[in-house]
Amino acid sequence: MSDAIGKYLAKGIRCGVLDDIYAERERQLDVEGWTPEHDDEHDAGEMAKAAAVYAYTSTLSEFQAEGWRERLRGPLTEVSIEGDKTIVSPGIIRVLWPWAPEWFKPNGKRRDLIKAAALLVAEIERIDRAKARSGEPGKTEGEGEKAGSELKQNPALDRAAKPGAAS
Numbered sequence: 318m319s320d321a322i323g324k325y326l327a328k329g330i331r332c333g334v335l336d337d338i339y340a341e342r343e344r345q346l347d348v349e350g351w352t353p354e355h356d357d358e359h360d361a362g363e364m365a366k367a368a369a370v371y372a373y374t375s376t377l378s379e380f381q382a383e384g385w386r387e388r389l390r391g392p393l394t395e396v397s398i399e400g401d402k403t404i405v406s407p408g409i410i411r412v413l414w415p416w417a418p419e420w421f422k423p424n425g426k427r428r429d430l431i432k433a434a435a436l437l438v439a440e441i442e443r444i445d446r447a448k449a450r451s452g453e454p455g456k457t458e459g460e461g462e463k464a465g466s467e468l469k470q471n472p473a474l475d476r477a478a479k480p481g482a483a484s
Contacts, residue, residue: 334431341435356443363415364443368436370413370421375429382423385410389418 345351356364374382389410414421423429448454 337431338434338438341431342438345435345439351439353442353446356439357446359415359443360447361415362440364436364440366413366415368433368440370410371423371429371433371436373409373413374423375426375433379423379425382429386418386421386423389414389421 374385377385410421424432
């Protein structure tokens with residue numbers, strides 16, 4: 318267990334969403350059979366692209382997400398769906414989705430975000446394994462904590478995070 322996770326758990330905080338992301342990653346490995354070796358073959362950002370698609374579909378209504386699932390399987394069209402004050406371009410999912418259409422399975426906003434997060438975990442693990450094989454230095458101890466503290470100290474980011482704040 319990393320120091321960051323240990324500190325988080327020591328505070329008595331239990332985050333169900335992290336458990337859900339971990340469970341989805343385990344499901345990808347155990348049920349789908351996507352081994353680290355298999356993931357390593359996807360070295361052109363496919364898992365990150367798939368994560369982006371699932372994150373994007375979480376912003377759509379269930380009707381829109383299912384519509385995109387069908388569009389991914391059918392011919393490319395120039396039709397846009399407008400609804401819920403969201404206009405989506407017909408090509409976004411088709412351009413980003415890296416695999417066969419039958420692997421795109423939107424399941425609702427929260428579930429799609431869990432899938433996206435687990436796919437990002439898989440991509441980060443793949444990057445770390447590639448760095449280890451190449452001898453390139455990976456994440457150093459405390460790097461995550463340092464990056465977090467730098468973000469907290471950046472006033473421009475603080476302003477950008479507050480709605481209505483002056484830039």
